[in-house]
Amino acid sequence: MSELLLSILRIGFLLALWWFVLTVVSVLRRDLQAPRDAKPLTPARSSKQPSQRPTLRSRKTSTKLVIVEGALTGTVLPLGTSPISIGRAPDSTVVLDDDFVSTRHAQLTPNGNHWIVEDLGSTNGTWIDRTRISAPTVLRPGTQLRIGRTSMELSS
């Protein structure tokens, strides 16, 4: 094969190699940006009585419990009308696998437009922001409920 052709192919191979690497990098870049433009596929899917929901609570009511810190960060729990139990027990609504959480740690109960947090006699306590609660307390949107190493927030 001629010298010229070999030189062209030599540079051609390097270009191909770099094209490959740069394509990988561009996929990597798109992948990093993905969460920003991800759209919900089915917001709050399949309710048995969809028409009933708006009447049960006013517009201001929080509809979601979002876990913002801890092993389950990012988990979103839609709120309905039934109480939510939090603890290590496998039958809790939110199961936290964490040594600092008691088996039955705390309970969230709806009351009109509010959600009431109650500590169920846990060892390490239930905290709202930096205060350990000693009696059932209203959890307001924007405050953080902290249990063990997990923090969660109400969100509408």
Add this chain to the structure above:
Amino acid sequence: MSTNLIRYRVSTRRSAELTLLIGAWLIGVFAWILVDASTDAASLGGWTSLLSAGVLLLVTHGVVRWQAPYADPLLLPSVAALNMLGLAMIHRLDAAAAQRAASNGSPPPTPDVYLQLTWMLVGLIAFIVVLTFVGDHRRLQRFTFTAGFAGIVLLFLPLLPIIGTEVNGAQLWISLFGLTFQPGELAKVALTIFFAGFLVGRRHSLALVHKKILGIGIPRGKDVGPLFLVWIFALLVLILERDLGTSLLLFGLFTVMLYVATGRRSWVLIGALLLAVGGALAYRLFGHVQIRFDVWLRPFDDANGNGYQIVQSLYGLANGGIFGTGWGQGYPQLVPFAKTDFITSALGEELGLMGLIAILLLFAIIVERGARAAVATRDPFGNLFAIGLTTVIGLQTFIVIGGVTRLVPLTGLTTPFLSYGGSSLVANYIIIGILIRISNAARAPEITDDQLVLRQDVETK
């Protein structure tokens, strides 16, 4: 209300993976054609091996689609590109070996590329087995102490009388039924499981300071005891086997995992100090360590003796320059062990600095994706395990390429995915299999039932 989690549309990017995988294979084919065009390697055949490598990669992609649909799309193509480049370079060096044999009048040696392809097949099967049967990486945590024990046994195997084999002054191989295997490569996976499983339960108590010595907090003995025991044992075995590379790798892995588990910088400092002390001691005690250091600092003092290999490697890299000599146009066969430890210098000579940077970028991408899976996964064992596996690949690449380019003293290790050598290829494919498994768990959009996070019947209560 039944399951009412909010679902997000997550792009799995499986088709991007497929496209890139085909691209990686085509790069290998391109390299192969150039090798055949400029040497007489075409007479060695090997087109069937190229095709079978392509089929193997496609099958693997299919298994990933089926078993880990949300897995990271870039790990497999990057690895495949490196593997294909490695195959092409081994093929090219086979041609050089055949030419040399012909000029000596001796019978042509068997091409190594076929054996390497067989190992690639074994590696990909191991990858598929890991992906299929380790459904959840957290299951591996149960085998913490089994893995620690297995790691030590694997490191010990080459010292056994009958199956242990000494090659080039290092007793690292075992030989069974005519096949040689380097069990230390698998030991690094086993020991990573052990370190991760051990540290995950104790990371909080390890962060507790028991007492301070010279301003450095020392954790309680019972927290670190077993860890140091396994580590010292591993290092002892490696000293007996004269394997500097693996000792360095395990030491670095250990330090990084302690740092990640506890988040305390003092571990890095302690690690660096121990490395300096250990290095100085080894320099005094062992002749072969002393030679490595001397050759690193002053290679040209003994360019035809101990420094021959590194000097030839540097000449090769210099000959390659920025754009390389082109496939089959250089003299990479002049470097001893060009197919194994010095494959980077062979690639550096024929592809030049530009080619070598592209290869290093591929390694960087693998490490970035591994670290990302480690950060994104939700369980603490997975975090530590993934960062450990990523460290193994990254550190091994650094140690061997750093050695070949004379950045650090040369310690024999294979270049992941590029070098000729079955054990290393299989072990590294297992590592990638686990990383893909962990990244699948990290990127899956919704919480699965087995995580027992939410009750299905929230409102029927």
